[in-house]
Amino acid sequence: MGCTGFAVLQLLLLLWSSAVQAAEPVPEVKGLQPQLLTVPPGFNISVYQDGLPKARTISATVVNGSTIVYVGSAGSDDGKNPVGNVYYIVDEDSDGVPDFSGTLLRIDTPNGVVVQGSDLLLSGFEDGKGMVWRLPDVHSYALRNEPFTGNKSVITDRLPGDRWHGRRVLRFSPDGLLVLAVGVPCNVCKLNRTAQGIQFGSLYSLNVTSGELRQLATGVRNSVGFDWHPKTGELYFTDNGRDKIGNDVPDCELNRIPANSATVLARPGATTPASIPNFGHPYCHTEGLGDPYARDFGAGKPLLDPEFNPNGTVVNCSDPTLNRQPVQALGPHTAPLGMRFYRWSKNTPGAFPREYDGTAFIAEHGSWNRAPKIGYRIMMLRVANGTNAVSDYEPFASGWLQNENDNAHNFTWGRPVDVEQMPDGLLLISDDGTGALYRVTYNASNVDSSSSSSATRSVSASQGPAQPSGAAAVRAAAGFAWWALLVVLACVMHSNP
Numbered sequence: 001m002g003c004t005g006f007a008v009l010q011l012l013l014l015l016w017s018s019a020v021q022a023a024e025p026v027p028e029v030k031g032l033q034p035q036l037l038t039v040p041p042g043f044n045i046s047v048y049q050d051g052l053p054k055a056r057t058i059s060a061t062v063v064n065g066s067t068i069v070y071v072g073s074a075g076s077d078d079g080k081n082p083v084g085n086v087y088y089i090v091d092e093d094s095d096g097v098p099d100f101s102g103t104l105l106r107i108d109t110p111n112g113v114v115v116q117g118s119d120l121l122l123s124g125f126e127d128g129k130g131m132v133w134r135l136p137d138v139h140s141y142a143l144r145n146e147p148f149t150g151n152k153s154v155i156t157d158r159l160p161g162d163r164w165h166g167r168r169v170l171r172f173s174p175d176g177l178l179v180l181a182v183g184v185p186c187n188v189c190k191l192n193r194t195a196q197g198i199q200f201g202s203l204y205s206l207n208v209t210s211g212e213l214r215q216l217a218t219g220v221r222n223s224v225g226f227d228w229h230p231k232t233g234e235l236y237f238t239d240n241g242r243d244k245i246g247n248d249v250p251d252c253e254l255n256r257i258p259a260n261s262a263t264v265l266a267r268p269g270a271t272t273p274a275s276i277p278n279f280g281h282p283y284c285h286t287e288g289l290g291d292p293y294a295r296d297f298g299a300g301k302p303l304l305d306p307e308f309n310p311n312g313t314v315v316n317c318s319d320p321t322l323n324r325q326p327v328q329a330l331g332p333h334t335a336p337l338g339m340r341f342y343r344w345s346k347n348t349p350g351a352f353p354r355e356y357d358g359t360a361f362i363a364e365h366g367s368w369n370r371a372p373k374i375g376y377r378i379m380m381l382r383v384a385n386g387t388n389a390v391s392d393y394e395p396f397a398s399g400w401l402q403n404e405n406d407n408a409h410n411f412t413w414g415r416p417v418d419v420e421q422m423p424d425g426l427l428l429i430s431d432d433g434t435g436a437l438y439r440v441t442y443n444a445s446n447v448d449s450s451s452s453s454s455a456t457r458s459v460s461a462s463q464g465p466a467q468p469s470g471a472a473a474v475r476a477a478a479g480f481a482w483w484a485l486l487v488v489l490a491c492v493m494h495s496n497p
């Protein structure tokens with residue numbers, strides 16, 4: 001082949017390569033698209049169960065060898081009716097594949113579910129009041145693939161009935177108290193108190209036997225996920241930042257309540273003592289440092305609320321007794337909901353590797369009013385024992401938001417809500433955008449070969465600390481173009497001395 005022929009070939013190759021390499025945006029698709037999700041090498045994410053409209057928080061247990069997963073919901077799929085389903089999903093032989101599922105019952109805003117022994121505890125609304133109920137002997141219904149027809153009993157009806165930030169998560173503390181949040185009934189407002197003595201913008205513990213409520217924290221705008229550090233037992237919780245002061249402020253937060261912090265009994269006429277940990281709402285927020293899509297480690301800097309504390313004269317946001325700084329700024333409008341510390345166990349071989357012990361997984365529901373969108377992913381974070389020192393903070397699962405650097409083609413198709421460690425040590429993720437649960441598995445022998453599978457290729461770095469994959473493709477194409485051009489030029493010069 002002559003030089004001209006070679007040059008032509010190079011040009012054809014160049015054209016072909018730019019067509020292929022210019023990283024065609026993923027075409028917009030609706031509905032469940034698990035093939036678009038990316039997790040680190042060795043991990044695999046796949047649909048565990050779909051057909052669960054508005055799937056929210058997850059609680060799982062094993063009964064007589066069967067794995068039962070309960071899932072709360074946010075109401076009807078069209079968003080018009082707050083009455084929604086509580087689902088059960090049964091994997092009879094616990095082989096990781098559900099055998100049947102159904103609706104346990106329907107109530108108003110059944111967001112929070114948590115198993116306690118033979119019962120399920122459930123949050124919701126009735127007669128304008130915020131409730132927690134007990135569903136006794138619930139597993140026998142789920143295992144028979146039947147709706148719950150027993151009598152649910154009231155654990156408390158003392159919670160406010162406000163729907164704004166009223167989707168309540170329930171979790172048991174290591175010492176057996178039920179913890180829940182009472183979000184502010186507004187975008188940003190002062191923390192009023194109900195006639196029952198319950199303060200908005202607070203975390204409470206509930207003794208499910210006596211009904212006693214104790215305030216654990218104040219100044220919390222809307223926490224929809226929490227867990228206790230496996231080593232220190234300290235409570236960590238996500239908090240969603242306010243809206244309408246900008247695309248890049250304030251940050252959502254991961255917070256920590258130090259061990260042995262004060263608590264106070266909630267009763268009519270109660271006040272909140274200054275010793276209760278205060279996280280600053282509505283006076284103080286936080287602004288993370290660095291890239292909004294991949295914040296630097298740490299709390300960032302305090303941000304004064306422009307309406308309630310414009311000059312910092314109302315509250316000193318640098319004073320930790322008035323505004324406890326977050327463990328980690330989670331980015332603006334990312335909407336962190338469920339969070340879980342991973343608890344590694346030698347009794348669940350085939351689960352996640354040991355180095356994930358103590359890693360926090362945080363589900364970002366994603367922004368609703370930011371342009372461009374942000375979040376829509378599962379982040380992982382490592383925090384040192386009993387301190388605020390974060391040593392790792394990066395995406396674990398992403399892909400619900402596509403083409404995010406391409407304004408003409410960006411789209412979302414799902415919204416992660418909760419993360420739950422299953423009894424077999426694997427991770428379950430809920431998505432109220434598609435009404436699905438995903439299961440994340442790990443297989444060490446796939447660590448090297450994983451790049452060949454779209455479902456297991458390493459985390460799409462476009463929202464993470466590394467280079468955007470789209471940009472990398474463009475750079476690769478550009479590099480190749482330069483190289484091809486040089487070859488052609490050299491060729492032309494050679495043939496025309």
Ligand SMILES: *[C@@H]1O[C@H](CO)[C@@H](O)[C@H](O)[C@H]1NC(C)=O
Pocket residue numbers: 044045046446453455456
């Ligand atoms: C990932 O999981 C799905 C569903 O179980 C399976 O079909 C697929 O083969 C798995 N991929 C790898 C690389 O193991």
Ligand SMILES: *[C@@H]1O[C@H](CO)[C@@H](O)[C@H](O)[C@H]1NC(C)=O
Pocket residue numbers: 063064139140143
């Ligand atoms: C579990 O098995 C025992 C023994 O067969 C039985 O008595 C019990 O009812 C089962 N539990 C449920 C929830 O079905």
Ligand SMILES: *[C@@H]1O[C@H](CO)[C@@H](O)[C@H](O)[C@H]1NC(C)=O
Pocket residue numbers: 149150151
């Ligand atoms: C529910 O309560 C009613 C009325 O007290 C009673 O007749 C019925 O047996 C109860 N059902 C169950 C499953 O306990």
Ligand SMILES: *[C@@H]1O[C@H](CO)[C@@H](O)[C@H](O)[C@H]1NC(C)=O
Pocket residue numbers: 175176177207208209210
């Ligand atoms: C709940 O209250 C009862 C009665 O006061 C008490 O005996 C029990 O220890 C409390 N439970 C927890 C988990 O603190």
Ligand SMILES: *[C@@H]1O[C@H](CO)[C@@H](O)[C@H](O)[C@H]1NC(C)=O
Pocket residue numbers: 185186189190192
């Ligand atoms: C809080 O209480 C004040 C005074 O009673 C009232 O004006 C305000 O509307 C209340 N805020 C909310 C969010 O209920």
Ligand SMILES: *[C@@H]1O[C@H](CO)[C@@H](O)[C@H](O)[C@H]1NC(C)=O
Pocket residue numbers: 231232385
């Ligand atoms: C973390 O704290 C626990 C309990 O306080 C302690 O047993 C463990 O040694 C600590 N680990 C590290 C790495 O500091």
Ligand SMILES: *[C@@H]1O[C@H](CO)[C@@H](O)[C@H](O)[C@H]1NC(C)=O
Pocket residue numbers: 310311313
């Ligand atoms: C904030 O400072 C400005 C300028 O010093 C002042 O005009 C304003 O009254 C202050 N606002 C508050 C709420 O203190």
Ligand SMILES: *[C@@H]1O[C@H](CO)[C@@H](O)[C@H](O)[C@H]1NC(C)=O
Pocket residue numbers: 316317318319320
């Ligand atoms: C605000 O609090 C910080 C930390 O306690 C303190 O150093 C600073 O002096 C306080 N500022 C004012 C104006 O009181």
Ligand SMILES: *[C@@H]1O[C@H](CO)[C@@H](O)[C@H](O)[C@H]1NC(C)=O
Pocket residue numbers: 370371372373374404406407408410411412
């Ligand atoms: C796509 O980009 C445009 C321009 O930045 C933005 O307005 C829009 O919200 C983005 N959509 C998504 C899904 O991110």
Ligand SMILES: *[C@@H]1O[C@H](CO)[C@@H](O)[C@H](O)[C@H]1NC(C)=O
Pocket residue numbers: 350443444445446
């Ligand atoms: C892990 O992957 C290897 C290689 O693909 C496969 O042979 C093995 O069956 C997988 N193990 C499990 C538990 O899926």
